[in-house]
Amino acid sequence: MEYSENVHKMGVTLFELLSEALGLKPDHLIGLDCAKGHLVLSHYYPPCPEPELTMGTSKHSDPDFLTILLQDQIGGLQVLYENQWIDVPPVPGALVVNIGDLLQLVSNDRFKSVEHQVLANHAGPRVSIACFFTLHLHPSTRLYGPIKELLSEDRPPVYKETSLKDFIAYYDEKGLDGNSALTYFKCQSPSPTAKGL
Numbered sequence: 307m308e309y310s311e312n313v314h315k316m317g318v319t320l321f322e323l324l325s326e327a328l329g330l331k332p333d334h335l336i337g338l339d340c341a342k343g344h345l346v347l348s349h350y351y352p353p354c355p356e357p358e359l360t361m362g363t364s365k366h367s368d369p370d371f372l373t374i375l376l377q378d379q380i381g382g383l384q385v386l387y388e389n390q391w392i393d394v395p396p397v398p399g400a401l402v403v404n405i406g407d408l409l410q411l412v413s414n415d416r417f418k419s420v421e422h423q424v425l426a427n428h429a430g431p432r433v434s435i436a437c438f439f440t441l442h443l444h445p446s447t448r449l450y451g452p453i454k455e456l457l458s459e460d461r462p463p464v465y466k467e468t469s470l471k472d473f474i475a476y477y478d479e480k481g482l483d484g485n486s487a488l489t490y491f492k493c494q495s496p497s498p499t500a501k502g503l
């Protein structure tokens with residue numbers, strides 16, 4: 307409970323800094339309800355007898371605005387950078403902050419959600435605690451699209467507006483197939499009817 311409260315406070319500060327990094331007022335992302343809801347999820351990865359045959363968590367980016375992740379000393383988290391998997395070594399007391407798909411969408415690709423995966427491991431068990439800034443538990447009809455202040459003739463909107471309900475439904479239906487859910491919400495992507503949704 308105390309962790310959840312503190313990690314929420316940290317999220318608010320990060321959204322203020324990220325708003326400023328976009329050239330917006332510090333409270334802009336908070337005004338979009340980016341920090342209104344968060345989910346704390348604990349992962350337990352048992353030791354794996356044949357780690358080369360499987361994955362701890364397969365490649366994905368998170369369907370939220372921001373994720374703050376606490377990992378233990380076992381390691382295994384990797385991020386995709388310039389087409390290469392890079393280990394994120396566990397550092398005692400350190401938190402990993404990942405941009406999620408929804409922040410990429412509202413920032414019109416100024417921020418990129420990070421593709422990541424977790425390797426299976428002989429050692430273990432491994433425990434990680436992820437705090438997802440998301441409105442999964444706060445149903446809202448609000449539409450999310452690229453922030454108007456970030457658009458210009460040179461920077462047209464990359465994404466269509468979507469409700470979070472539709473975004474999450476598409477992400478869940480697609481599953482962790484290695485492809486980004488964001489592709490489907492691009493302005494030139496096929497219409498929902500064409501996709502059979």
Ligand SMILES: O=C(O)CCC(=O)C(=O)O
Pocket residue numbers: 347349363368375377383422424434436
């Ligand atoms: O266990 C980890 O380090 C990462 C888990 C993860 O990627 C997630 O919960 O979305």
Ligand SMILES: [Fe+2]
Pocket residue numbers: 366367368422
């Ligand atoms: Fe993740």
